[in-house]
Amino acid sequence: MSAASCPEPTPAERARSVLTAAESLTVTTHGHRVELIGLHTVDAAARLLLNNPPDGHLAAELAMAPRGDLTALVEFTDVAPVAVRERVRARLTLGGRLTVLGPKALVFHPARAVLTENDRTAVLGLDELAHSSPDPLATHEAEMLARLDAAHSDTVAPLARLLPAKRQLGACEVRPLRLDRHGLVLRSQTPDSHHDTRLPFATAATHPGEAVRQIHILLARATARPRRRRLPTRS
CATH class of the missing domain: 3.20.180.10 (PNP-oxidase-like)
Structure with a gap:
């Protein structure tokens, strides 16, 4: 089988795998940049459910937002688990809106995604993310x-x-x-x-x-x- 014909995950599947396997992420709003470690999950619609970080900056900024939501960027970095040269395998950036889910939780609604890997960039829409699944080996x-x-x-x-x-x-x-x-x-x-x-x-x-x-x-x-x-x- 030639390299050109080798099957591999689509960019949308890779993005979902990064979302599923990532331990940490960075949320950037107009007023804050917050790193969350082990405080998020992903639902079937590719929404991110975020436990409110202890410092409460995001919740406080949301409370002051006129419409009750914030424009935000969420960034993930996919790092190889084995020590190799240039360990960053992919970067995933999601653009969307952040809202309150409950007294101790927030939800990020992605509208678009940009996946960069192997010197290539793929722009993904919400439908592509929502209709794709993570690789079955992603968490393993x-x-x-x-x-x-x-x-x-x-x-x-x-x-x-x-x-x-x-x-x-x-x-x-x-x-x-x-x-x-x-x-x-x-x-x-x-x-x-x-x-x-x-x-x-x-x-x-x-x-x-x-x-x-x-x-x-x-x-x-x-x-x-x-x-x-x-x-x-x-x-």
């Missing part, structure tokens, strides 16, 4: 990538044999970067650059157990290939 990805990296010599090093020859020969290090239902992305790093290669699964994984099985299939393919040279191991 960080742990699964960390486990792959911890067992580098038994997993990532053999899988690196599936990389194109030019990526193998020039690499001083290969690390797992991304995992979704369609496959695993490895980052091959040279002293002054890096390249990302998707290893597609034979069939899409609908849960972590199926993803593990698909990784084992990739490993079987990799170990059946002759080695081009000794591939770099993790330092």
Whole structure:
């Protein structure tokens, strides 16, 4: 399967995955910029339910808003769970309005989204977000990538044999970067650059157990290939 034909999540699906897996976000209004850690959830319509931060700045600003809502930006940064060069994988910015949900909660109603990753920017409408679902591995990805990296010599090093020859020969290090239902992305790093290669699964994984099985299939393919040279191991 060529790189061009490898299936991968759509920008809207990636945005929903970032929303679902993120531990923190930043809310910016006309008067404040507040970082929230572990204080939000996402509903089926892609609305963000925010626990009111302890300092109460957002609630106070809302209380003074003439129409009872505030124009706001909500920003997410998707960071690779494994130590690689340029760890920021994506940035997601939502524009919309913030309202009061209850005495201790706020709700953010997104109207648009901008997803930036791989040097590309996608502008998404509310319908695209609402009608897309997060990847089924989104909340498990960080742990699964960390486990792959911890067992580098038994997993990532053999899988690196599936990389194109030019990526193998020039690499001083290969690390797992991304995992979704369609496959695993490895980052091959040279002293002054890096390249990302998707290893597609034979069939899409609908849960972590199926993803593990698909990784084992990739490993079987990799170990059946002759080695081009000794591939770099993790330092």
